[in-house]
Amino acid sequence: MASTADTVADIDDQPLSPSGTLVEKANHQAPPSYSHNGGPCSCSGSWSYPTKDSTSIKRPPRPSSLSSIDEVLSPEVRDTIHQTIEDLSPSLRELSDYIWNNPEDGFKEYKAHDALTTYMESKGFRVTRHYAKLDTAWRAEYTRGQGGRVIGVNSEMDALPGLGHACGHNLIAVSGIAVAVALKAAIDKHDVPATIILLGTPAEEFGNGKTRLLERGAYKDMDVCVMSHPGPGSPNGAYMAPWMALQNLEVEFIGHSAHAAYSPWEAQNALDAAFLAYSNVSVLRQQMKPTSRVHGIVTGKDWQPNVIPDYAKMRWIVRAPTFAEVEELRTRVTACFEAAELTSYFRAAALATGCKVKIELGEAYYDVRQSTVLSDEFCRIAETHLGMVTEEVQTSLPASSDFPFDLTMMSRPYRVLSHTVSPKRISSIPIDALTQDPIRSHLALQLKAIPSIQPVVGVRIQPNGGNHTPQFAETARTPEAHDSCMKVAKALAMTAFRVADDARFYLQVKQSFEDSKIEIDLPHAQKASTQPNTL
Numbered sequence: 140m141a142s143t144a145d146t147v148a149d150i151d152d153q154p155l156s157p158s159g160t161l162v163e164k165a166n167h168q169a170p171p172s173y174s175h176n177g178g179p180c181s182c183s184g185s186w187s188y189p190t191k192d193s194t195s196i197k198r199p200p201r202p203s204s205l206s207s208i209d210e211v212l213s214p215e216v217r218d219t220i221h222q223t224i225e226d227l228s229p230s231l232r233e234l235s236d237y238i239w240n241n242p243e244d245g246f247k248e249y250k251a252h253d254a255l256t257t258y259m260e261s262k263g264f265r266v267t268r269h270y271a272k273l274d275t276a277w278r279a280e281y282t283r284g285q286g287g288r289v290i291g292v293n294s295e296m297d298a299l300p301g302l303g304h305a306c307g308h309n310l311i312a313v314s315g316i317a318v319a320v321a322l323k324a325a326i327d328k329h330d331v332p333a334t335i336i337l338l339g340t341p342a343e344e345f346g347n348g349k350t351r352l353l354e355r356g357a358y359k360d361m362d363v364c365v366m367s368h369p370g371p372g373s374p375n376g377a378y379m380a381p382w383m384a385l386q387n388l389e390v391e392f393i394g395h396s397a398h399a400a401y402s403p404w405e406a407q408n409a410l411d412a413a414f415l416a417y418s419n420v421s422v423l424r425q426q427m428k429p430t431s432r433v434h435g436i437v438t439g440k441d442w443q444p445n446v447i448p449d450y451a452k453m454r455w456i457v458r459a460p461t462f463a464e465v466e467e468l469r470t471r472v473t474a475c476f477e478a479a480e481l482t483s484y485f486r487a488a489a490l491a492t493g494c495k496v497k498i499e500l501g502e503a504y505y506d507v508r509q510s511t512v513l514s515d516e517f518c519r520i521a522e523t524h525l526g527m528v529t530e531e532v533q534t535s536l537p538a539s540s541d542f543p544f545d546l547t548m549m550s551r552p553y554r555v556l557s558h559t560v561s562p563k564r565i566s567s568i569p570i571d572a573l574t575q576d577p578i579r580s581h582l583a584l585q586l587k588a589i590p591s592i593q594p595v596v597g598v599r600i601q602p603n604g605g606n607h608t609p610q611f612a613e614t615a616r617t618p619e620a621h622d623s624c625m626k627v628a629k630a631l632a633m634t635a636f637r638v639a640d641d642a643r644f645y646l647q648v649k650q651s652f653e654d655s656k657i658e659i660d661l662p663h664a665q666k667a668s669t670q671p672n673t674l
């Protein structure tokens with residue numbers, strides 16, 4: 140594998156872009172798609188990118204003063220992005236409010252789909268509605284020139300049943316637009332060849348919309364992908380949170396009904412089985428790592444107190460920092476369900492319900508890994524050009540925020556703005572559904588992922604009012620939350636501009652991405668990474 144030094148030397152003689160940085164000679168080609176895992180990142184330190192006066196540098200990037208940023212991201216470019224988003228902000232606020240007032244569940248985001256695509260068309264993007272054979276997915280694309288890099292952006296849209304926009308996806312929708320339109324303005328004004336692809340991604344909460352888009356090729360042309368997500372924090376801060384891998388499980392207990400008073404001995408009580416399973420998992424929690432989560436619900440139909448239920452269904456989600464840990468925990472959780480499947484009363488009288496159990500694996504989300512090179516740059520831009528909070532350490536997220544786990548519990552250090560640590564979780568694209576063959580799935584993970592980041596936008600929450608609460612739904616429509624999202628959108632657009640405009644920066648992103656494949660800590664990953672043609 141070529142070293143970063145080799146890579147930098149390879150492009151020393153290349154021409155400058157119109158905005159003063161290097162462009163690649165050859166037509167751009169998408170990088171090999173491997174899951175990304177970068178090296179140590181440093182927010183207080185920074186990488187030095189060669190300028191037009193230093194094109195002969197033949198060594199890896201090195202920490203330098205922040206002043207070098209201005210040479211690669213000019214004040215004019217920053218101003219274009221800043222002003223574009225300022226101008227867009229009022230109309231995006233209206234759009235966000237419209238989506239908030241019309242909450243739609245996953246794969247039913249029809250109003251959001253229509254409003255967002257109409258908006259993107261009005262901004263000069265070529266829009267594909269009902270993209271990738273998904274009713275509510277969409278794609279908005281804009282290309283300037285030829286041979287430029289391809290910047291992907293995600294806009295989520297779905298709400299939570301009964302809770303509305305309690306995860307703030309109305310904010311994510313308009314944040315994606317802000318990034319895409321501001322980037323368009325910047326590449327137009329400063330004459331940088333590039334393509335922007337903004338995807339409207341349905342069903343983030345339930346349904347794994349991005350995975351379906353991924354499987355249908357929606358991300359294959361992208362060189363990088365960015366998005367943001369609101370979460371508890373300072374309204375002037377953002378952080379690169381670790382995101383958890385997860386596995387959905389569906390468990391059905393099938394018994395036999397009977398009159399609950401007249402002939403209960405004839406029954407096999409499916410509700411009892413579900414309660415036993417629930418209790419078993421509760422006992423298991425004491426032995427779980429604090430970074431893991433198991434949470435589930437019980438549902439039934441036509442239950443009455445005088446009829447012993449003959450059917451109960453449970454839906455569970457098993458989460459852990461890595462999918463390898465999810466698989467390990469899932470085995471233990473499954474045993475909790477199977478303990479309730481005792482077809483003979485003689486085998487364990489205390490637990491016997493006589494019911495049959497059916498356990499099915501649902502969709503899986505693999506490890507989330509964020510590009511350290513992109514996140515370094517995002518953080519640096521946010522700090523230096525947008526005055527964002529630099530000392531915001533999320534030491535303990537509210538319990539109601541169940542997707543990023545408690546950062547203090549991480550087995551590896553993470554990184555918040557200005558804090559130097561070594562993150563290991565990369566790629567904001569949820570990868571693939573679980574297949575029967577773990578090698579195949581993990582290989583798919585490596586081949587399909589692209590360098591990406593998903594910073595969390597800090598929004599001020601009410602006490603115990605984190606994501607997935609009615610209080611957070613209220614937060615998601617405040618002007619303050621909107622403004623925070625717009626600020627992060629500026630930082631993301633500036634980061635994305637660097638990818639489009641600066642060949643060396645992009646090569647660092649790509650190199651780090653390729654290097655990471657040997658560090659992937661998933662089962663079978665090494666075998667998969669050395670056999671890329673076996674898929």
Ligand SMILES: [Zn+2]
Pocket residue numbers: 305306344606607
């Ligand atoms: Zn959510």
Ligand SMILES: [Zn+2]
Pocket residue numbers: 306307308343368
């Ligand atoms: Zn969400």
